[in-house]
Amino acid sequence: MMAYDDELLVFGGSASPVLTESICRHLGIKAGRGEVLQFSDGNLFVKVGENVRGRHVYLVQSTVFPANDHFMELLFWIDALKRASAASVTVIMPYFSYAKGDKKDEPRVSIRARVCAQSMEAAGADRVVTLDLHAPQIQGFFQVPVDDLYGLPVLVTAIRDEGVKDLVVVSPDAGFAKKARLFARALDAPLAIADKERVDHSEAARVIDLIGDVSGRHALIVDDFTITAGTLAEVAECLMERGARSVRAAVSHGVFTGKAMHRLDDSPIETLWITDTVENQPVEFSAKVRVASVAPLFAEAIARIHNRESLSVLFDGV
Template sequence: MTELTPAPGPRPGPRPQSFQAPQGDLTLLAGTGNPQLAAKIAAELGVQLLPSEAPRFSEGNVFVRVLENVRGRDVYVIQGVHLPVNDNFMELLFWIDALKRASAQQVTAVIPFFSYSKGDKKDEPRVSIRARVCADALEVAGCDRVLTMDLHSPQIQGFFGIPVDHLYGRHVICDHIQKLNIPDLVVCSPDIGFAKDAAAYADLLGTPVVIGNKLRTGHDETVQALEVIGDVEDKNVLLVDDFTISGGTLIAMADILKQRGAKDIYAAVTHGVLSQGAAPRIGNSVIKKLFMTDTIEYRLDEFPDNIEIIPVAPVFAEAIRSVHDRTSVSQLFPEK
């Protein structure tokens, strides 16, 4: 058998260990969903927001335009997907498309709250997996990376074929709560689904954790709290969740905790969605204080005195800087 030999010629050199694309200028663009948060992030990073405009026509059509050259830049579009959810999501897609057509080197969608992350599974016949549809749409529009906070289900990151950096609001919330020096504190998850996250809260705060049990009978946000697994008698309790819409889960569980002998009831969520009437209901509840971050800016009702806002601009600014400098984002969230 004749042995084949390679054709003569220069041998290839050693294969590089890694390749990194050239780094463009860090540029922030604020959509209409989170202008205040975007301004705070820009201030933290010491940069100016990219001039842009997004007028809406009388029938609801949105028109986006970047007012400065972005060729070769790394652009971070700060745009939450919250009320009005569909308008904000479509605007985000249009920003990504406009920037890619203007030859931006990389476009990162910074989504403080991704509302459609609730649609993470097909648990009923003939329903859409909405989060997957949104992930596909972002990629088709040209998005290179997603940076978001507290997805309803972390596995949603697997819906994307592009990198997703998942930030956590519990670290800034726990830092704030620790300064209050609340005695005899216990962390409570409102249901089994958030138990793992509640345990992470408890680990950061150095407290025990208990678990609630709730029943949701439909899609109307009506919740019935059934029981609490664990001892809360003569304890101060911190209810934790990723978001609240109507406040129903937190209020119902707070009532159960009071019936089980708890003293003061606190609550903490990353995303305070708060539909119409939710804030007054929380104000009239047994919840002594609800802590939530500023990932969502719109307000349908005036906030009562027992709602307190915790800023997250420093977290997003640090994450954006880490992504741009190609350093680890996970190092921002050390486990205690």
């Protein structure tokens, strides 16, 4: 059991109850009591069921399914905890759905991730811990400290346990190439990059070309998230056409909507590893999906923050 300078209080929002319980088991504590109600008109009600006066509190909440409701709930949790005189509120946000809105890439659009960051700070968040932000520069949208943990060690361990040899790591686009290179280095494998084009907001993309040699190797596509599994399936088809012996994939956030599982089942992908940052997907998982838990990673981060220790050890080897 971990030791702390003072008693830990970890609460979970309605988007992350299972992960919260798992984190608390690793910390050797019980999850904090609270209540979330949704009224018939859609309004949310949040009530803290513990004495938090003068305490350093940790709140676990992903923001998806439905994204808007769970983000608003997160703000209400922060406000309720601060109004109950919590000394600080550290938001543990395993998956930040609005991180995709990280730039003004066309006229008259909102930079949604920045709006969310400012809202969290206005509600009273003192620190944010998340995992594999869609763009690392989003940390700069916040005035409070942000720790962007990596799912790579968790996923790499799961991949190594599979015992697949002759791997080639594949980035699904140039934007993820830097992180894909970290996977390649950790797995002692070469890197290939798919050249992908996205022309609209339909969540569909088209693979134009592949940079690198995958012939005769077992390909591993890596990415930060997948929603429709469309890109994974299309890249997988391209890899098989280029002579790959097999295709697997690993993504940090398995968001999954609509026909994602059908697309995955119909694709050449043999196994898709994800983490448990999202736990309320509206689809039943394919037999190809395997889940690796990030609960130990977040538990270690919470314990280190609580005891005023460095988090740098969590990035060793990354």
